[in-house]
Amino acid sequence: MTEQGDRWTAEQVLALAPDDASRKAGGRLGGAGPWLQIGGSASGSVWGLCKGSGSKPYRTVVDLTGPAYKCSCPSRKFPCKHALGLLLLWSAEGVGEPAEAPDWAAQWLADRAAKAERPAGGRAAPVDEEGARRRAERRAARIGAGVTELEQRLADLLRGGLAGQEQSGYAGWEETAARMVDAQAPGLAARVRELGTIPSCGPGWPARMLEEAALLHLLDRAWCGVAGLPEELAATVRSRVGLPASGEGEAVRDRWLVLAQYDTVSPDGRLTTRRIWLRGLAGGRPALVLDFGPPGRPPGLALPVGLVLEAEMRFRPGSAGLRADLGERFAAAVPCAEVPAGVSAGAALEAYGAALREDPWLESWPVVLGPVIPIPGELGWQLADAEGTSALPVPLTGGGSRSRGGLWQLAALSGGGPVTVFGECGHRGFSPLTAWQPDSTEPVALA
Amino acid sequence: MEKGDEGYGEWEELVAAALLGTDRRRGGGPAGSPEALLDAAAVHAVRRRAGLRPAAAGPRPEPAPRDPRPAPPRAAGRRLAQLLAGRSGAVNGGGRRGTAPDLTELLPQWLAAAARHGYRAPNALVPALLDAARARTDLRPQALALAGTRGLWLARLNPDWRFALRGGAGAAGELPDVTDRAGVERLWQEGLFAERVALLGAVRAHEAAAAPRLLSTTWATERAEDRLMFLDSLRVGLSAEDEPFLEAALGDRSRNVRATAAELLSALPTSALAGRMAERALACVGPEGVTPPAECDAGMLRDGVVKRPPAGRGERAWWLGQLVEAAPLSCWRERFGGLGPAEIVALPVAAGDGWTEELHAAWCRAAVRQRDAPWSRALLGPASAPPAAGPGTASLAERAKLLETLPDEERAQWVAEFIRAHGLSEAFQLLGVCVVPWAGALGRAVVDALDTARDAGSYPWSFSGVMGLAERCLDPAEADRLEALTAAAQDLPDAAPGAAAYWAEAFQRLVATLRLRAAMLAELA
Numbered sequence: 001m002t003e004q005g006d007r008w009t010a011e012q013v014l015a016l017a018p019d020d021a022s023r024k025a026g027g028r029l030g031g032a033g034p035w036l037q038i039g040g041s042a043s044g045s046v047w048g049l050c051k052g053s054g055s056k057p058y059r060t061v062v063d064l065t066g067p068a069y070k071c072s073c074p075s076r077k078f079p080c081k082h083a084l085g086l087l088l089l090w091s092a093e094g095v096g097e098p099a100e101a102p103d104w105a106a107q108w109l110a111d112r113a114a115k116a117e118r119p120a121g122g123r124a125a126p127v128d129e130e131g132a133r134r135r136a137e138r139r140a141a142r143i144g145a146g147v148t149e150l151e152q153r154l155a156d157l158l159r160g161g162l163a164g165q166e167q168s169g170y171a172g173w174e175e176t177a178a179r180m181v182d183a184q185a186p187g188l189a190a191r192v193r194e195l196g197t198i199p200s201c202g203p204g205w206p207a208r209m210l211e212e213a214a215l216l217h218l219l220d221r222a223w224c225g226v227a228g229l230p231e232e233l234a235a236t237v238r239s240r241v242g243l244p245a246s247g248e249g250e251a252v253r254d255r256w257l258v259l260a261q262y263d264t265v266s267p268d269g270r271l272t273t274r275r276i277w278l279r280g281l282a283g284g285r286p287a288l289v290l291d292f293g294p295p296g297r298p299p300g301l302a303l304p305v306g307l308v309l310e311a312e313m314r315f316r317p318g319s320a321g322l323r324a325d326l327g328e329r330f331a332a333a334v335p336c337a338e339v340p341a342g343v344s345a346g347a348a349l350e351a352y353g354a355a356l357r358e359d360p361w362l363e364s365w366p367v368v369l370g371p372v373i374p375i376p377g378e379l380g381w382q383l384a385d386a387e388g389t390s391a392l393p394v395p396l397t398g399g400g401s402r403s404r405g406g407l408w409q410l411a412a413l414s415g416g417g418p419v420t421v422f423g424e425c426g427h428r429g430f431s432p433l434t435a436w437q438p439d440s441t442e443p444v445a446l447a
Numbered sequence: 448m449e450k451g452d453e454g455y456g457e458w459e460e461l462v463a464a465a466l467l468g469t470d471r472r473r474g475g476g477p478a479g480s481p482e483a484l485l486d487a488a489a490v491h492a493v494r495r496r497a498g499l500r501p502a503a504a505g506p507r508p509e510p511a512p513r514d515p516r517p518a519p520p521r522a523a524g525r526r527l528a529q530l531l532a533g534r535s536g537a538v539n540g541g542g543r544r545g546t547a548p549d550l551t552e553l554l555p556q557w558l559a560a561a562a563r564h565g566y567r568a569p570n571a572l573v574p575a576l577l578d579a580a581r582a583r584t585d586l587r588p589q590a591l592a593l594a595g596t597r598g599l600w601l602a603r604l605n606p607d608w609r610f611a612l613r614g615g616a617g618a619a620g621e622l623p624d625v626t627d628r629a630g631v632e633r634l635w636q637e638g639l640f641a642e643r644v645a646l647l648g649a650v651r652a653h654e655a656a657a658a659p660r661l662l663s664t665t666w667a668t669e670r671a672e673d674r675l676m677f678l679d680s681l682r683v684g685l686s687a688e689d690e691p692f693l694e695a696a697l698g699d700r701s702r703n704v705r706a707t708a709a710e711l712l713s714a715l716p717t718s719a720l721a722g723r724m725a726e727r728a729l730a731c732v733g734p735e736g737v738t739p740p741a742e743c744d745a746g747m748l749r750d751g752v753v754k755r756p757p758a759g760r761g762e763r764a765w766w767l768g769q770l771v772e773a774a775p776l777s778c779w780r781e782r783f784g785g786l787g788p789a790e791i792v793a794l795p796v797a798a799g800d801g802w803t804e805e806l807h808a809a810w811c812r813a814a815v816r817q818r819d820a821p822w823s824r825a826l827l828g829p830a831s832a833p834p835a836a837g838p839g840t841a842s843l844a845e846r847a848k849l850l851e852t853l854p855d856e857e858r859a860q861w862v863a864e865f866i867r868a869h870g871l872s873e874a875f876q877l878l879g880v881c882v883v884p885w886a887g888a889l890g891r892a893v894v895d896a897l898d899t900a901r902d903a904g905s906y907p908w909s910f911s912g913v914m915g916l917a918e919r920c921l922d923p924a925e926a927d928r929l930e931a932l933t934a935a936a937q938d939l940p941d942a943a944p945g946a947a948a949y950w951a952e953a954f955q956r957l958v959a960t961l962r963l964r965a966a967m968l969a970e971l972a
Contacts, residue, residue, distance in 0.1 A: 010525045020532075027529055028959070031966055092522060151482075158481035161468025207458070210465045214488030221486075345501040353497040360493045375505050376604045384504035391504035408574040408605060415511035415570065415597055427496040437570065444571045 006334040007094060009442060012304030013087040015261065016067065018077045019298065022084060029085025030092065038089065042098035044332030046090050047105040050082045060086050061105040063112055064332035067302075070108045078300070139184050143241060146183025147220045150176065150192070154217050162206050165199040172196070187242030191216050193267070215361055235318030236359045249315040251327060254280030256287065256311055257336050258303045259366065259422045260433035260445065263293075274299040277366050277422070277433070278313070278324075279340065286366045287313050287324040301326070305434055306443040307333040320359040322366075336443075339420050339436040342370025345383070345390040348425040364426025371418030371438075374410050381407055383430055386418040393429035406432065406446035413437050413444060458495070461488050511600035516567040523561070523970040524569040530554045531575040552919050553964060554579070558589035560971050568593045573601060577608045622646055625653040635661055640673065644680050651684060659692035671701040678707045685711060690718050697749055709751020713773035714816050720750055721775045728774035729782050731767055734794070737802040739763035740770065764805045771809035776822050788825035792838045811839045815848045823849040824857075830864035834873065847876045859886035866892040871900060875912050884922040893917055894925065897954075898932060906946050907953040918957055923965030929958050 010030075017023040029035075029050065036057060038048035044064040049057040050073075058073040060082040069083040079087075089095070101109055153176050157165075173196025180189035195216065198209040222229065222237040229237065239245055256278040263274045272293040279286050291299035303309070312327035343351070352365040371386040374394075384391035394407065413419055413435050422443075423432040434443045461484065469481050479487075518524065530553055568576050573594050580590035591598055591611055602611035622645060623630025634646050651658035662677060669677070678696065681689055689711070696708035697720070712720035727747065731738055740747070743754045743766050751773070756765035776788070783791050796806065807826065814822040826839025827849050834841045839849065850858050862877045863886075871893070881889060893913065900910055907914065932954040 010522070024529070028963070031962070033962060154485060155481040158465055158484050159468055159470045161466055161471065163466045163468070206466050207462045210462055210488050211492040213465075214485050214492050217482075217485040218489040218493070349499045349501060353499065356493060356497045373507050375507055377505060382502065382505055384507060385501075389504050390501035393502055405574065408601065409571055411604065412573040412597060412601055413570050415600060416508045417510050427499060 006332075008087070008091050008304065008307065008333070008335055010088055010091050011442075011445070012307055012335065013084060013091050015304035015445070016079055016087070016302045017084055018079070022077055022079075022081050025081035026084025026088060029081055030088030032089065032093070035086070035089060037102065038086070038095045039099045039101070040090065040095040041101055041109075045101065045105070045109055046086060046095050047101060048086050048089070048095075050085065058082050059104050061101075061108055062087060063109060065329050066112075067333070068112065070105075139243070142183050143185045143188075143223065143243075146180050146185050146188065147223050147241075149179060149183070150188060151217070151220050154213055154220075157213060162199075162209055165209065166205075170196045170200075185242045187240050188216070188219070189242070191219070219361060232318060232358065235316075236320070236361075237318075239316070239318050239323070240359075240361050245316040245318070245323075249317045249321075249324075251312050251314045252280065252283060252285060253310075253312045253330075254283050254285070255308050256313060257281055257340065258305050258307050258309070259340070259368070259443075261303055261305055262433065262445075263298070270295050272297075272299055274301065276301065276303050278303075279366070279368075280313070281308065281336075286322060287315070288322045288366070289313075289324055289326055303333075305445045306336055308336045309333040318359070320355045320362055320365075337441055339441050340368045340422070342368045342372070342420045344385050344388070345369065345372070345392045345430075348392065348430065352425050352427075362426075364424035364428075364431070366422070367425040367430070368420060368422045369425070369430060370420030370436075372421060373416065373418055374407070374414050374421075374432075376407070376411050383421060383432065392425065395428040395431060403447060409444070409446050410435050458491050461491060508600075508604065512596040514567045514595045514597055516565055516595065518569050519561055519564070519566040519971060523566075523967075524572065526967055526970055527557060527561075527569070528572055528575070530557055531572065531579055552915075553960075553967065555586060555589065556919070556964065557967055557971070558586065558593055560968055561593055562589060564971055566593070566971070567595045568598070570597060573597050577601065577605075577611060581608065581610060622649055625650050625657075631661070635665070640676070644676065647677065647680060648683075651681075655684075655686050655688040659689055662692060671704060674699065674701065674704050675707060678704060678711065681711060685714060687715060687717060690715060694719065697751065706751050706753070709773065710816065713751075713775075716775035716777060716817065721773070723750055724770055724773040725775055725778040728770040729778060731770060732779075732796070732806060733782055734784065734796070737767070737796060737806060739767035739802065764802070767802070768805055768809040768812075771806060772812040772816065774813065776810070776813050776817055776819050788822045792825045807839050808845075811845050811849060814852060815845075818852045820852050820854070823852040827861065830861045831868040834869070843873055843876045847880045850877060851880045855882045856886060858882070859889040863889040863892040866896050871896045871910060871913050875916070878913065878916050878920070881920070883920045885920050887922065890917075890921050890925050891928075893921070894929060894932075901932075901946070901950045904943055904946055906943055907950050914953055914957065918960040921957070921961055923961045923968065926958050926961040926965065929954060929961070933958055 014023050014026070017026060034051045036049040036051070038046070040046040045061060046064065047059075047061040050060055051057050052073065056072075058071055060069075060071040060073075060080075062069050062079070062083050067079075069079040071080045071082045073080055073082055075081065100106070173192055177189045177192040177196070180186070180192055191212070195209065195212050198205050198212060201208065219237065219240055222233075223241055226234050226237050235245070257280075259277040259279055261274065261276045263272050265272050274291045274293065276289040276291070277286065278289065289301070289303075291301040293299035309329055310331045311329040313324045314327045315321055316323040316325070348365075348367040348369050351367055352362070355362050355365045369383060369392070372383040373386055375382040375384055375391065380396060381394040382391040383394060396404070410419070410421065410432055414437075418438060420436040421430075421432045422434040423430050425431075432446055434445055436443055464479070464484055465488070469479055469484055519527070576590050576594050577598055580587045580594070587610075594601075594611070598608075598611060602608035622642070623634055625631060631646065631650060635643055638646060647658055647661065650661055658681070666674065674696075678693075681693075693708045693712050697705055697712075699705050699708065709720060712718045713724060715721060723746070727740065731740060740763060743752055743762075747766070747770075748754060752766060752769045754766075756762050779788075779791055780786065783794070786794075792807065792810070796803065810822065811826050813819070814826055827846060828838045834843070834846075840846060850861060853861065859881050862874065862881055865877060866874050866889075874893075874896075878885075878893070884890075885893070894917075897910060897913070897917075901907070933951055
């Protein structure tokens, strides 16, 4: 390795584990016991031979720039327990002076390097532009029909009054959502489903339902007039409705700090969505990378909290410039040596408000808040500025809210004193995701 | 949107209109279409969200008191997180456990080792530690001690963790200073039972005579079961200072309280009760033979002797046993002309009358009660002798109790010798009283015996109890020696089918667990 101080923490290694079993199995391989011929290169790779139950040891290589893994074991998990064990060993003790990779590792590393140098993609077949245009038109027409139908449904709702909603139940909305799926507008479908759940959410539901219905209506109206909107706003509307981003956005190279990573599972359990929040250390720009996993499998991309990767981020158009795809990476990820600077409660809400100008449907905005003091309460938690009287409420239910366990962890870290917290700040309040204690630069991912 | 916005000035008005429905809206306000209502609501919603202001902060919690102890090294902290996370992971019930170590058993050891090093819990893990302490009462004192002031601070904020504030070693911070008479008095009068027991312990540790004084203030009004528990808590650190109180308790309304008071007094060799019992016992037992008491008089009753024997036992033997059990062992030397315990035990006293067994059993109970090592040693006899031929008792449970009075090293040696002579099948209880980690000779005896059992061709789960103990108690340094046993051998001709593979697996798990324990302890150092 380039320098010993750049090793990751064990928590960061374990964040790569695809599941709990791998985490435990990897933990048991994290000592020097089963390993032979361990080593690492200056360009950011580590390798080793791991004694298994068979006669031949497994050959394990990790490319830290990916991170990417290669192991001769039969496991279909990525990374496998051997890769995790090797990384844990490297994390705890290092792997000695930089060295030449042995043949079996060098081949794979060379292949990876060669692949990285090849120009990205380059569409294989000539694009059938005419066909693509026709398909886009057809889809736009179907969405248009769906939007008209949805408007009708919303008008009926308001004509008959929200009061009946508590009795009429969820089924009707589920049906409407299904029709939005048929209309190829998954964004609308998701909002409709959300709308249907509100009447069972307890006191204050009518106001919340009116608000959500109105924002859905706003989206419908925006879609109908999308041709006349400024390009950025039009892109936002298209992505909110559920169309894939068209065209490349801006590419930004920076050193990106991973601020949080967490998974949510769709209500039907079929899809795991992983959200990874990053921030450019030089440019200060926030980025949200999404990755998806099919049933029973975690999403493929894992970026441990607290690592910094030098990479190119390709931002998608619209949606307040948050959504990005991870592009080329230029160096191995290293731990961040400092705590990001936090802002006050007021500044956090201002940032959210400003972002709404570009995307009025935005639920929240990524903010590092601090120094703040968590205030646990029977009715609700707050994060209060360490100085002054301002505080943000912490939502305990609804989208993006964290478990109680994570909040108690935050309280335990603070002990009544100031902490720095990263989280999502929105109209419901502030949902903490990661925290730093005053005397440590090591981030703690809240459960 | 402009129009709608003018029509519905207030958000509440919009919500009211939406609840009622535009069809039912009567004259008065501007008649609105559903679209106009939604337009207006959309403007309100976005405007409200964009214009949000922070709330007023509620009262901040008092900062947690500083815990001066250092946090454990990072690797150790991560291990604790792993152990706490594995706590809920159910150990597959019954059957084979594979080669994976059992993390649940390692958590208590981690906590004990961390306590020896004087660490506090890493802050981020305090909630998980409190949850673990809530779920497992056996972990509670150590988990709470490790969680320290931060744990108590959190427990005050979260009702789920209230238990942490009630008594127990971890809540020591909650007890008043023992010199604060008013504070002590108040907690004694108003405290929960566990708090009062903890308070009694603290007061006693400070001044032995103060505890009985405190007890006397409320004794008459305590419930019988509480009186019993308070008396029981005097067992640790019993001293002559407690005698007057115990003597008074001999007249208690509750039979259990009386019996416990008598038992405690008899464990004080200088007490008046012990003297009275010695007098009675010496009258019954001597070099010339054994004459059990002919009746159970009022004095004996008051001193805790139970008159009615359990079914199947003779009255006189029953009384004899109780007298000898409660008499100080020191009284026998003179009675038997200056002989030591081993010689006295070896005498054929009363062999002819058939009282020997009764007498030896009573001496065993006395040795345990009075924690008398020389007598225990004499009653245990040589470890290599067949248990049935032992001088004192053949019962393994009683032998285990006798062993507990011996010094650690001698205890381990005795058990090692026992295992070498008799194998493992009867050693489980005896191993249970040995100090962890097992001394070298003891560990080697256990491993050799396991190896012998394997060679004999039985299945390893016949020894799962000892295996489990070994995982917890073997010195991690034994792992290297054990490595040789983990190779899967061919099944021996006489062996049960597949036994060799199961044994290899069992030894692999044992080695893996020992390695893990070694790593764990190294991380904490």
